[in-house]
Amino acid sequence: MLLRTDTIVAVASPPGPGHEAVVRLSGPEAAAIAEKFFRGSESIARSHGFSVLSGRIPFGDSAGLSARAYVMRAPATYTREDMVELHLPASAPVLQHLVSEMIAQGARPAEPGEFTERAFLNGRIDLAQAEAVLRAVHAVQGAELRSAVVQLRGFAHKEIGALRDRVAELMVLLEMNIDFSDQEIELVGANEVRGMLDAIRGDIDAILKRAARLVPAEGVPVVFYGPSNAGKSTLFNAMAGADKAIVSHVPGTTRDYIEAQIEIDGIQLRLIDTAGVGESADIVERTAQARSRDHAFSAGVLVYVRDIRDSDAEPPERRPDVIALNKADLVSREEREKYLEKESSFAVLPISALRGEGLEALKEAIAQAAVPAASAHSFVPNVRQAACLRRARARIDAALEERGDEIIAYELRAAAEALGEVTGEIPTDEILGRIFSQFCIGK
Numbered sequence: 001m002l003l004r005t006d007t008i009v010a011v012a013s014p015p016g017p018g019h020e021a022v023v024r025l026s027g028p029e030a031a032a033i034a035e036k037f038f039r040g041s042e043s044i045a046r047s048h049g050f051s052v053l054s055g056r057i058p059f060g061d062s063a064g065l066s067a068r069a070y071v072m073r074a075p076a077t078y079t080r081e082d083m084v085e086l087h088l089p090a091s092a093p094v095l096q097h098l099v100s101e102m103i104a105q106g107a108r109p110a111e112p113g114e115f116t117e118r119a120f121l122n123g124r125i126d127l128a129q130a131e132a133v134l135r136a137v138h139a140v141q142g143a144e145l146r147s148a149v150v151q152l153r154g155f156a157h158k159e160i161g162a163l164r165d166r167v168a169e170l171m172v173l174l175e176m177n178i179d180f181s182d183q184e185i186e187l188v189g190a191n192e193v194r195g196m197l198d199a200i201r202g203d204i205d206a207i208l209k210r211a212a213r214l215v216p217a218e219g220v221p222v223v224f225y226g227p228s229n230a231g232k233s234t235l236f237n238a239m240a241g242a243d244k245a246i247v248s249h250v251p252g253t254t255r256d257y258i259e260a261q262i263e264i265d266g267i268q269l270r271l272i273d274t275a276g277v278g279e280s281a282d283i284v285e286r287t288a289q290a291r292s293r294d295h296a297f298s299a300g301v302l303v304y305v306r307d308i309r310d311s312d313a314e315p316p317e318r319r320p321d322v323i324a325l326n327k328a329d330l331v332s333r334e335e336r337e338k339y340l341e342k343e344s345s346f347a348v349l350p351i352s353a354l355r356g357e358g359l360e361a362l363k364e365a366i367a368q369a370a371v372p373a374a375s376a377h378s379f380v381p382n383v384r385q386a387a388c389l390r391r392a393r394a395r396i397d398a399a400l401e402e403r404g405d406e407i408i409a410y411e412l413r414a415a416a417e418a419l420g421e422v423t424g425e426i427p428t429d430e431i432l433g434r435i436f437s438q439f440c441i442g443k
Helices: 030-035 092-104 114-121 127-138 142-152 155-179 190-212 232-240 283-298 333-339 359-370 383-400 405-423 429-436
Strands: 008-011 021-026 051-057 065-072 083-088 220-225 258-264 267-273 301-307 322-326 347-350
Touching (some): 021 092, 021 114, 220 359, 347 359
Parallel strands (some): 220 267
Antiparallel strands (some): 008 021, 051 065
């Protein structure tokens, strides 16, 4: 890892023609080095706090180029180090010459993302906020930019911190149970532990659900999930407008997931047909069902598909966004009505995938569920953060399957560590290297 006590320099503005460019320095010698290349009525080196100075940058035999110097003193800066920004005309030869001369005076070329990396390492921002800077730079849609701004405001830290606090609280109670076990004192019972674990898992799922809804390049993943022979593949083909999935009355026909891209109301969607779930002795089918459950948990929109007559079908662990009661053409209108949950907060729709009945209403319900809630207080995790959250969730799942306090506490410690990686509480050099290498020079 490079030394953090040196001074770094880079052109912080986009390359190419422009009205103005920015040369940025950060480190203990930022003011002293900038002073050598700036001629103004006031001295950069003697400036205190935040100062804006007008002057010129000497270049060749000319009188120099008009410029401004923004002088910022530690710790009230982006990197929590002394920083200087020189704003001058965007001339590529001038910029190259100026940066080269600053390097000759003791500065070092900044690595990609090193200004933001220093902000993280010096405690100015957490890792989620650092990644939000990258997300804002690369945003191509308004929803992405809004999400980045929310994350920059620190809501990831608040939300993940609250989750870790609840995990820690439960760990303390379990440790006290263990300490007082010889005195037959139980501070928290098994049912209470399960309830707390379920609540934590539900909150992790809610965050993961937001992550799945912000995939602008590939489309929001819409997962068709449900028991075998419910008509998921027929519905998938009808929605996709092509016979992509094999359709058969034999249960277990779908052994792996199939995808198709469609657009509804200008929203890009990635339809995913999954294997039916239920009892099976076939090891391949059980593996396919495990993948179906994984897709259900990571879905942007989860569509639970079941035969309208199969009222005993087991619902998914994750709460669905839309329930499609298929094969509604096989029952009377009166029978349909009794299945509809009028007061439900999610859509319950009778459909017939084979006849195409109710599909327009289903598409509308999916489109509404696919639009992320415009919350000003929720962060949407990126791919790395979502992977950390899934590891935490897996540990919570493992804890729910255990009975002994010691093993549950062990799983909770691992869950807390995975949550800590989201905001960089437990960073590794490998993780930092992967993140900051994606930044532009000068950021």
